[in-house]
Amino acid sequence: MNNLRGVYIIWYRDLLRFWHDKMRMIGSLIFPLLFLFVFGSGLSGRMGFLVPGVDFAQFMFPGIIGMTVLMGSFSAGISVVWDRELGFLKEVLVAPISRASVAMGKTLGAATVALLQGIAILIFAPLIGVSLSVWTVLALLPLMFLLAASMGSLGILLAARIRSMEAFTAVMQLLMFPMVFLSGAFFPLQGLPGWMNILVKINPATYGVAPIRQVILGATPDSPFGITLLGHTMSLWENVAVLALFGAAMTIMAMWSFGNQE
Amino acid sequence: MNDYIIKVENLVKKFGDLVAVDDISFTVARGEIFGFLGPNGAGKSTTINILCTLSKPTSGRATIDGFDVVRQHSQVRQSIGLVFQDPSLDERLSGLQNLYFHAMVYSVPASVREQRIRQVLKMVELWDRRNHQVRTYSGGMKRRLEIARGLLHYPKVLFLDEPTLGLDPQTRNRIWEYILELRRREGTTIFLTTHYMDEVENADRIAIIDHGKLVAIDTPEGLKKIVGKDIISVKTDDDDKAAEQIRLCYQMEARHDSNGLTFEIANGEEFLPTFIREFGTKILSVSLRRPSLDDVFLKLTGREIREEEVSDVFRAMLHQHSRRRRR
Numbered sequence: 398m399n400n401l402r403g404v405y406i407i408w409y410r411d412l413l414r415f416w417h418d419k420m421r422m423i424g425s426l427i428f429p430l431l432f433l434f435v436f437g438s439g440l441s442g443r444m445g446f447l448v449p450g451v452d453f454a455q456f457m458f459p460g461i462i463g464m465t466v467l468m469g470s471f472s473a474g475i476s477v478v479w480d481r482e483l484g485f486l487k488e489v490l491v492a493p494i495s496r497a498s499v500a501m502g503k504t505l506g507a508a509t510v511a512l513l514q515g516i517a518i519l520i521f522a523p524l525i526g527v528s529l530s531v532w533t534v535l536a537l538l539p540l541m542f543l544l545a546a547s548m549g550s551l552g553i554l555l556a557a558r559i560r561s562m563e564a565f566t567a568v569m570q571l572l573m574f575p576m577v578f579l580s581g582a583f584f585p586l587q588g589l590p591g592w593m594n595i596l597v598k599i600n601p602a603t604y605g606v607a608p609i610r611q612v613i614l615g616a617t618p619d620s621p622f623g624i625t626l627l628g629h630t631m632s633l634w635e636n637v638a639v640l641a642l643f644g645a646a647m648t649i650m651a652m653w654s655f656g657n658q659e
Numbered sequence: 660m661n662d663y664i665i666k667v668e669n670l671v672k673k674f675g676d677l678v679a680v681d682d683i684s685f686t687v688a689r690g691e692i693f694g695f696l697g698p699n700g701a702g703k704s705t706t707i708n709i710l711c712t713l714s715k716p717t718s719g720r721a722t723i724d725g726f727d728v729v730r731q732h733s734q735v736r737q738s739i740g741l742v743f744q745d746p747s748l749d750e751r752l753s754g755l756q757n758l759y760f761h762a763m764v765y766s767v768p769a770s771v772r773e774q775r776i777r778q779v780l781k782m783v784e785l786w787d788r789r790n791h792q793v794r795t796y797s798g799g800m801k802r803r804l805e806i807a808r809g810l811l812h813y814p815k816v817l818f819l820d821e822p823t824l825g826l827d828p829q830t831r832n833r834i835w836e837y838i839l840e841l842r843r844r845e846g847t848t849i850f851l852t853t854h855y856m857d858e859v860e861n862a863d864r865i866a867i868i869d870h871g872k873l874v875a876i877d878t879p880e881g882l883k884k885i886v887g888k889d890i891i892s893v894k895t896d897d898d899d900k901a902a903e904q905i906r907l908c909y910q911m912e913a914r915h916d917s918n919g920l921t922f923e924i925a926n927g928e929e930f931l932p933t934f935i936r937e938f939g940t941k942i943l944s945v946s947l948r949r950p951s952l953d954d955v956f957l958k959l960t961g962r963e964i965r966e967e968e969v970s971d972v973f974r975a976m977l978h979q980h981s982r983r984r985r986r
Contacts, residue, residue, distance in 0.1 A: 399766050406763035414751050484747035491711055492764035493736035
């Protein structure tokens with residue numbers, strides 16, 4: 398009971414801080430929107446339709462959602478490093494709640510904030526000609542949240558181990574950008590060079606972006622939106638299962654890692 | 660219920676080869692104000708970190724209110740309040756939100772939550788500023804908020820690590836009023852470290868730690884008896900001659916310092932009239948004082964506690980600088 402209350406209040410604090418920080422709210426949207434409108438619109442005209450009825454901007458849209466959620470949740474780990482630097486982490490660590498619930502609260506906080514950022518991007522769908530029904534949106538929310546929670550716990554896990562701000566930022570750039578670029582957010586997964594194909598398939602983010610695209614753009618078995626692994630085309634549920642497994646492993650490691658903090 | 664709220668037995672903490680805490684044992688009685696002093700790096704913070712479950716001892720054990728700090732850390736955490744040396748507030752939240760967070764993680768019952776938050780905020784006179792972000796508070800206000808927060812869950816022991824460091828005298832006095840008031844009302848045990856010797860005069864007992872070992876533990880009066888003698892400062896029109904004379908007549912080495920000459924003697928009050936009557940050199944002024952805790956600290960650790968306010972880094976810089984100049 399104490400621990401549940403602990404999870405809740407840590408999550409609540411993250412939301413409160415996000416709410417107070419209007420600049421961060423706007424700032425987190427600028428990068429994805431630039432990508433979507435400058436990159437997407439710039440290339441769409443030249444490239445025409447990737448798949449019948451889907452131009453490049455429309456193809457990229459689910460990828461941008463994935464990117465926003467991934468970057469938003471992953472980088473939330475930095476708040477743990479901040480809290481350590483500014484002393485507030487001490488207040489949390491000496492509190493009579495388990496360290497596992499601290500990690501859980503932080504992960505959920507990161508995931509919720511990233512989900513809100515993702516939803517903000519969803520609002521721009523009509524501008525690039527993607528139509529979303531209420532049911533599509535309802536199906537998207539749990540998928541986005543799963544991606545956010547998985548990447549959030551990875552960020553928290555790193556933050557539990559890395560002490561300095563600079564080191565965390567460096568590791569984050571080193572991991573986050575390759576994960577975004579090699580997730581199939583910006584290009585179809587078919588016909589990639591061999592080395593890239595391997596990196597894309599071992600990248601857990603790929604299994605988060607694909608289901609989002611399958612839900613938004615439709616998932617026929619032969620569509621270019623699926624992931625083909627060893628000759629087998631993964632279904633939406635199989636993708637979700639891979640991501641969930643990864644997320645669960647990261648969450649357990651983050652909880653364990655927080656427990657060993659001195 | 661036992662009488663000792665804190666029990667420390669043969670506590671050892673090693674960091675690799677470095678022995679930070681070297682087999683210390685002591686007890687703190689319920690309701691006591693206990694001062695814990697020592698030079699920087701003497702093992703003060705390490706001991707406090709072990710007592711408040713932030714660090715695990717290498718060997719030995721410690722209990723707070725009967726709970727083991729390693730095996731029953733949840734109960735220990737619930738029993739203690741902490742005001743750290745470094746700030747530990749969320750500056751982006753308001754004072755009220757910081758306290759709400761604390762009340763939630765310490766399971767302060769919902770029925771009394773608001774009333775208690777109001778009570779502690781009024782006590783430290785921050786009620787009017789409760790909705791402002793903490794980053795707009797002054798240093799003294801932040802400290803007061805941290806003290807209010809430390810008290811919110813009615814801890815049995817309140818750890819205060821340098822609670823008034825860097826604050827102006829007025830704020831320091833105010834904070835001490837709260838602390839004493841709290842002890843009076845709640846019977847809270849207070850475990851305190853500080854650099855201000857006048858503050859430890861408030862303590863019932865003081866422990867002095869140096870090089871990881873306890874070198875003394877006693878009441879302030881008891882500690883002063885270690886120095887024992889009274890301290891006499893005398894100014895004459897010829898200090899060198901006077902020093903010579905003191906050496907001849909009383910077999911004592913007087914120290915030259917900014918006050919003229921200083922020497923120590925037992926029963927100073929009885930000594931002083933004879934001294935003034937018999938002394939040959941013209942005396943301009945003379946004063947007698949009891950040994951202070953500063954004198955005790957100096958005698959036991961070989962360092963003045965005030966020197967410790969210069970940070971280690973700064974001292975290292977000075978050291979390097981002087982070495983370079985010598986070359």
